[in-house]
Amino acid sequence: QAQLVESGGGLVQAGGSLRLSCAASGRTFSTYTMGWFRQAPGKEREFVAAIRRSGDRIYYADAVKGRFTISRDNAKNTVYLQMNSLKPEDTAVYYCAADRSYYSSRYYDPDNYDDWGQGTQVTVSS
Numbered sequence: 021q022a023q024l025v026e027s028g029g030g031l032v033q034a035g036g037s038l039r040l041s042c043a044a045s046g047r048t049f050s051t052y053t054m055g056w057f058r059q060a061p062g063k064e065r066e067f068v069a070a071i072r073r074s075g076d077r078i079y080y081a082d083a084v085k086g087r088f089t090i091s092r093d094n095a096k097n098t099v100y101l102q103m104n105s106l107k108p109e110d111t112a113v114y115y116c117a118a119d120r121s122y123y124s125s126r127y128y129d130p131d132n133y134d135d136w137g138q139g140t141q142v143t144v145s146s
Contacts, residue, residue, distance in 0.1 A: 022046050022118045022135040029114060029140030032106055036144070040101040042116030042137055050074075050094040053119040056101045057130055058112035058142075068114070069101060070127040079127055084110075106144045113139040 023045040032038055042054070055070040069090040070079045078090055089102040099116060117133035126132040 022049065022052065022120070024116050024118060024135055024137035026114065026116050026137040026140040029142045031143045031145065034106060034108055034144055034146050036106050037102070037104045038106065038142060040103065040114055040116075040140060040142075042099045042101075044097045044099070044118065046097070048120075049097040049118075051120070053121075053124070053127060054090075054092060054099040055117045055119065055127060055133060056090060056099075056114060057117060058110075058114045059139075060112040063112075065115070065130050067128040067130070071099065081128075103142070106142075108144045108146045110142060111144050112142060114142050115139045 024042055026042045028040040051073050053072050056068040057065050058068050059065040067081050071090045071092050075092055087105045092099040116137045118135040120134045124132050
């Protein structure tokens with residue numbers, strides 16, 4: 021089981037940027053697909069971005085494509101989410117998650133992930 025700890029959330033004005041980090045415990049981080057999800061009040065948790073174990077495959081939700089960038093540093097057991105051109109509708113609790121399976125095509129499905137962080141709040145003011 022991987023323990024995940026997010027950081028980097030906060031309050032930012034529309035058009036601003038934030039960088040989220042997710043530090044993972046354990047020796048097998050490099051074998052996980054890692055994902056970022058978010059959940060706004062009264063809404064379901066939604067997919068934001070995912071990155072395969074070696075970083076060769078990256079996926080984004082349409083709502084964040086071109087504004088957000090996911091990356092990982094396997095030497096540091098950390099995955100990042102760089103968020104630029106933030107909008108008020110990006111306001112949510114952001115979670116990182118680990119998929120410990122060998123491979124799954126359902127990188128967008130929260131049910132596919134095994135381990136979750138506690139979440140970090142991102143608030144974008146207009």
